[in-house]
Each structure stands twice: as structure tokens, then as C-alpha cells.
Amino acid sequence: MSEQTTAPAGAPAAGDASVPMVRAEHVSKSFGSNEVLKDISLEVKRGEVLCLVGPSGSGKSTFLRCINHLEQVSSGRLAVDGQLVGYREAGGRLHEMHPKEISKQRRDIGMVFQRFNLFPHMTALENVMEAPTQVKGLSKAKAKARALELLARVGLAERADYYPAHLSGGQQQRVAIARALAMDPKLMLFDEPTSALDPELVGEVLDVMKELAKTGMTMVVVTHEMGFAREVADTLVFMDGGVVVETGVPREVLANPQHQRTKAFLSKVL
Amino acid sequence: MSDSSAGRAASPAPAVGAPAPSSGPEKVVKLRHPWRIVVAVLLLAAVAVFVIDAAQREAFDWASVGKYVFDKRVTQAAGFTLLLTVLSMIIGVVLGIILAVMRQSPNPVLKSVAWVYLWIFRGTPVYVQLVFWGLLATIYSSIDLGVPFMEPWVSFPTKLLFNAFWLTVIGLGLNESAYMAEIVRAGLLSVDPGQHEAATALGMGWGKTMRRVVLPQAMRVIIPPTGNEVISMLKTTSLATAVPFTLELYTRTRDISVEIFNPIPLLIVASIWYLAITSVLMVGQFFLEKRFARGVGARPDAGPGPVTASMSAVELDETAAADAAIAAKHGGDAR
Numbered sequence: 001m002s003e004q005t006t007a008p009a010g011a012p013a014a015g016d017a018s019v020p021m022v023r024a025e026h027v028s029k030s031f032g033s034n035e036v037l038k039d040i041s042l043e044v045k046r047g048e049v050l051c052l053v054g055p056s057g058s059g060k061s062t063f064l065r066c067i068n069h070l071e072q073v074s075s076g077r078l079a080v081d082g083q084l085v086g087y088r089e090a091g092g093r094l095h096e097m098h099p100k101e102i103s104k105q106r107r108d109i110g111m112v113f114q115r116f117n118l119f120p121h122m123t124a125l126e127n128v129m130e131a132p133t134q135v136k137g138l139s140k141a142k143a144k145a146r147a148l149e150l151l152a153r154v155g156l157a158e159r160a161d162y163y164p165a166h167l168s169g170g171q172q173q174r175v176a177i178a179r180a181l182a183m184d185p186k187l188m189l190f191d192e193p194t195s196a197l198d199p200e201l202v203g204e205v206l207d208v209m210k211e212l213a214k215t216g217m218t219m220v221v222v223t224h225e226m227g228f229a230r231e232v233a234d235t236l237v238f239m240d241g242g243v244v245v246e247t248g249v250p251r252e253v254l255a256n257p258q259h260q261r262t263k264a265f266l267s268k269v270l
Numbered sequence: 271m272s273d274s275s276a277g278r279a280a281s282p283a284p285a286v287g288a289p290a291p292s293s294g295p296e297k298v299v300k301l302r303h304p305w306r307i308v309v310a311v312l313l314l315a316a317v318a319v320f321v322i323d324a325a326q327r328e329a330f331d332w333a334s335v336g337k338y339v340f341d342k343r344v345t346q347a348a349g350f351t352l353l354l355t356v357l358s359m360i361i362g363v364v365l366g367i368i369l370a371v372m373r374q375s376p377n378p379v380l381k382s383v384a385w386v387y388l389w390i391f392r393g394t395p396v397y398v399q400l401v402f403w404g405l406l407a408t409i410y411s412s413i414d415l416g417v418p419f420m421e422p423w424v425s426f427p428t429k430l431l432f433n434a435f436w437l438t439v440i441g442l443g444l445n446e447s448a449y450m451a452e453i454v455r456a457g458l459l460s461v462d463p464g465q466h467e468a469a470t471a472l473g474m475g476w477g478k479t480m481r482r483v484v485l486p487q488a489m490r491v492i493i494p495p496t497g498n499e500v501i502s503m504l505k506t507t508s509l510a511t512a513v514p515f516t517l518e519l520y521t522r523t524r525d526i527s528v529e530i531f532n533p534i535p536l537l538i539v540a541s542i543w544y545l546a547i548t549s550v551l552m553v554g555q556f557f558l559e560k561r562f563a564r565g566v567g568a569r570p571d572a573g574p575g576p577v578t579a580s581m582s583a584v585e586l587d588e589t590a591a592a593d594a595a596i597a598a599k600h601g602g603d604a605r
Binding site: 068070099100103104106107109110111113115117118119120121130131134135163176179180183 | 462464465467468469470471472473474475476478482483486487562564
């Protein structure tokens with residue numbers, strides 16, 4: 001985890017250590033007349049683990065999906081590694097990118113879904129190999145070696161030839177994490193990764209995520225697991241009604257919330 | 271491992287008051303269904319009466335049936351019917367997939383083109399379409415390549431390019447593709463949108479997502495109704511006479527029956543061949559369905575070999591240990 005001072009807002013270049021990994025400035029998002037994100041501004045530094053918590057419908061998942069352009073922001077600026085996501089800014093106006101360019105941006109952003117979304121017609125190994133071979137054009141042999149290594153890392157080396165239907169929820173989610181890591185992302189997004197799991201399977205997934213955090217991966221995690229947030233996150237962001245209500249060090253926010261809404265929410269989940 | 275088993279021993283000891291261990295599964299008296307047997311016997315009797323009667327009935331003219339079933343003209347016609355079915359279904363399926371994908375595409379131009387195509391080809395009877403295809407050479411006597419309204423670079427006489435057989439294949443195939451497009455679309459819609467999303471998030475483009483992720487999963491839903499379409503197509507080939515293409519099974523057997531002044535035995539001959547080909551096609555469908563059921567069927571390592579058995583025993587212990595670890599952690603989590 002690189003120690004760094006907050007970067008001044010300068011001309012950013014990708015890979016520059018002083019540029020935050022994610023920078024959202026006044027991001028808003030509406031579905032029709034329903035405004036789900038209202039003027040969100042926040043930063044995720046390199047190597048930082050940021051947990052987004054809040055009641056359902058608070059916009060945290062929508063915000064996460066905006067980061068890799070699965071949803072388009074309605075206004076504001078959202079940049080990953082110094083580059084606007086899905087748009088190019090020229091002459092003071094935003095220009096839509098070609099889908100191919102957006103795909104290219106997404107390669108560097110791994111995403112893990114609440115419902116795993118593994119490809120059911122492929123084995124665990126094939127799931128992990130799919131994107132490296134199809135998107136990056138890696139050779140089958142290289143992709144396989146790397147995939148086996150990643151499956152071993154999430155503790156599933158023996159399950160490589162199983163189809164998702166024959167894996168438990170926790171195992172499926174660990175394969176999904178391996179699949180996302182196979183693209184060597186610089187940023188990992190987790191959308192409630194343990195919410196669809198039986199309680200006894202939550203631990204194995206959180207353990208893999210903890211290991212990942214230790215390696216210095218930048219992570220944005222939407223979660224209801226306050227224990228995980230307290231233990232692993234560098235920053236906790238509490239959202240409600242489409243706005244960021246409170247931001248801070250997890251231990252402090254959880255122990256001593258400053259806002260009424262945060263207090264009310266935490267009293268229900270802790 | 272001994273640690274965890276020691277920990278487990280603290281939990282309640284094996285139930286004491288349970289009934290004495292029984293030897294093997296208990297014998298259960300099966301429910302009887304006497305009426306099923308009665309109905310089956312009645313049906314068999316009815317069938318026997320029909321068969322005995324049919325065997326003796328002159329109108330069926332079994333001698334002629336036997337004579338013509340393997341007549342060279344008939345077997346050749348069966349071959350043509352099968353060929354027409356296969357070729358037009360290939361066109362139908364390939365074009366149908368393209369049309370369905372076009373209809374789902376975010377591109378409004380592709381969408382509209384597919385919609386208009388479906389509107390025309392589903393909106394007119396296939397018989398009418400086949401007559402039109404038969405008149406192709408009359409309407410367009412030559413097919414030219416070049417700039418419109420200028421002297422063409424090359425010009426082919428239509429009659430030489432397409433004979434009645436290929437016109438039938440095109441006519442049946444294009445009509446079929448409109449129906450296949452809807453079947454494929456239903457298949458595409460049956461795939462969880464999360465699949466598209468996951469592929470997109472991995473950086474796969476729209477086309478690759480369709481080809482690698484969505485279509486293979488849609489196949490499971492697409493194949494059964496497609497099998498239906500194949501069998502339906504086998505019989506629709508009898509309309510080829512509209513083009514007119516006369517070498518397929520139905521028209522050919524009709525021609526023979528005109529020669530011998532008795533339509534009935536050759537109808538039976540044609541039916542025998544249609545049934546035979548349908549049966550073969552059904553076997554093909556069975557294997558296709560199996561192929562695309564990957565990931566929903568049995569485990570790849572199914573079959574309780576000794577290795578698997580010992581492995582799963584080890585795994586059970588591991589799970590128990592993991593459970594204990596999780597329980598310990600959550601206890602310390604103060605939730």
C-alpha cells in the first residue's frame with residue numbers, strides 16, 4: 001500500500017502514482033425522473049480499500065457500476081486512473097467513446113457480482129481463461145497456467161474442471177474473483193459479493209478478499225459486512241438516498257457516527 | 271484433525287433414544303394401479319383388431335407397398351427430401367441466428383432491417399413464396415454486377431445460376447429463417463442479463479459476448495423447438511412442387527401412383543419414409559441436446575470410483591475444520 005499525500009488536481013497521466021485510482025466529481029445519475037445519485041464526489045487512492053455501505057436503494061451499487069460504465073453517469077466527471085470513463089473531454093464538451101474503447105477501459109477494472117455470474121457452460125478453469133484468451137489474445141497454454149495459479153490462490157485448484165452448477169456459492173464467488181483477477185486489473189469492484197451466500201460460506205470469500213487487499217490491490221467494495229469493513233477497509237463511505245452522508249476511517253465511523261442517519265443505519269446492522 | 275474431533279465430541283453425544291439400527295431400507299408396499307393395466311389391454315386389443323383388418327384389406331394393396339418401398343425412384347426422392355430439409359434448415363438456422371442477433375443489437379439500422387425481413391417472410395405463405403422463387407428467371411432474366419443503370423460488368427443468366435432444386439432450397443431456407451429468428455430470440459432472452467454484464471465487465475465487446483457467452487447458453491432453449499422446425503421442414507419440402515421441383519418424396523410417389531392408378535399404397539410408402547427420416551433426425555436432436563446441456567448435467571467426475579470416495583472423505587474433514595475456523599472468527603467479530 002503506497003503511502004502518498006493527496007495529489008493536487010493537475011494534468012493526469014495514466015499510471016502516475018500521484019493520480020487517484022478513482023476520482024468522482026459531482027457525479028449524478030438518474031433513471032428517468034428518479035435521481036439515484038446526487039452530486040457524489042469522492043476519491044479512491046492507489047492501494048486503498050474503500051467500503052461503500054448504506055441501506056438498499058441508497059445508490060451504492062449504481063455508483064459502483066458507473067465506475068466501469070455499466071451505467072452511464074448523467075452529469076459530473078468520473079475518472080479511473082486519470083482517464084474519464086466512457087467519455088472524452090474536448091472543447092469543454094464530453095464526447096461518447098466508441099464501445100471498443102470502453103471495452104478497453106474495462107479490461108483494467110475487475111468486477112465481482114452479487115450473483116457471481118459465472119458462465120455456466122464453462123468449467124471453472126474455462127471461466128478464468130475466457131477473457132485473457134478472448135480479449136487479450138493470450139495463448140491457451142499461458143492462460144491456462146495463469147488460471148490454475150489464480151484458482152490455487154483462491155483455494156480451488158482441485159475444482160478447476162468443475163462446472164459452476166457443481167460448486168457451492170462460496171466456491172463460485174471465489175472462481176468469479178479469480179476470473180476478474182485473470183485480466184490483471186488495477187482496480188477491483190465488488191458488488192455485495194457475499195449477499196447471496198449462505199452465512200457459513202461468507203467467511204471463505206471474505207478471506208480471499210482480505211488476502212487480495214494485503215497484496216495492495218485497489219478495491220471498492222459495496223458490502224453489508226461491517227466486520228470486514230472495520231478490519232480491512234481504509235475508508236468507509238456511508239451512502240443514503242443517493243448522497244454520501246459520511247466518510248472516514250471505518251473504526252471511527254462505526255464506533256462514533258457523526259450523522260443521525262448513519263447512527264440509525266448502524267444501530268440496525270451492527 | 272484430532273483437535274477438531276475433540277472439539278466436536280463436546281457437542282451432544284449420538285442420540286440415545288433412537289430406534290434400533292435397521293438392516294437396510296424398509297420394504298414398502300407399492301401403490302397398485304389396476305386401471306392402467308385394464309386400459310392398456312383394451313388399447314392393445316383395439317390395435318390388434320385394426321392391424322389384422324388392415325393386413326387383409328385390399329385397398330391398402332400391401333403387395334404394391336412392398337414393391338415400391340425400395341424402388342430406386344422412391345429412395346432417390348427420399349434422399350432429395352432429406353437434402354432439401356438439411357440444406358434449407360442450414361440456411362434457416364444461420365440466417366435466423368443472424369436476424370435474431372440483429373434484432374437484439376443496439377444498432378437501430380440492423381434492428382429495422384431484421385424487423386422488415388421478418389414482416390415480409392412471416393407475413394406471406396411459404397407456398398406463395400415458392401411460386402415467386404420459381405418465377406425468378408421470368409422476373410429477372412439475368413443477374414448483373416455493376417453500377418445501377420449502367421452497362422453491367424458481368425451478367426449471368428438466372429436460369430443457369432439457379433435450377434429448381436436450389437430455388438427450392440433458397441425459398442424454404444429464407445422462409446424458415448424468419449421463424450428461426452423468433453426461436454433464437456426467445457433463447458437469447460432466456461439468458462440471465464447478468465451473463466451479458468459479466469462478459470462486458472471483463473472487457474468483451476458486444477459481438478464476442480453474444481458469440482462466446484450468450485448464444486451457447488441460449489442453445490439449450492433453442493434446440494428443442496428447432497428440432498420441431500426440422501421435422502416440420504421435412505414435410506414442408508412437399509410444397510417444392512410449387513417451384514416446381516418434382517423429385518422429392520411426395521411429388522415423386524404421387525407421380526408413381528398416377529402410373530399404377532392407385533394412390534393408397536404410395537401414400538403409405540411416402541409415410542414410411544417420412545417416419546423413417548423423422549426418427550433419424552430425432553436421434554440427432556437427442557445428441558445435440560446432450561452437447562449443449564454442459565454445466566447442467568452430471569458432474570464431470572461422476573461415478574463413485576475408489577479415488578473419488580477417498581477424496582470426498584478428506585474434503586468432509588476439511589469442511590468441518592473450515593466451519594470451526596469460521597465459527598471461531600465470527601465469535602471474535604463481536605457482531
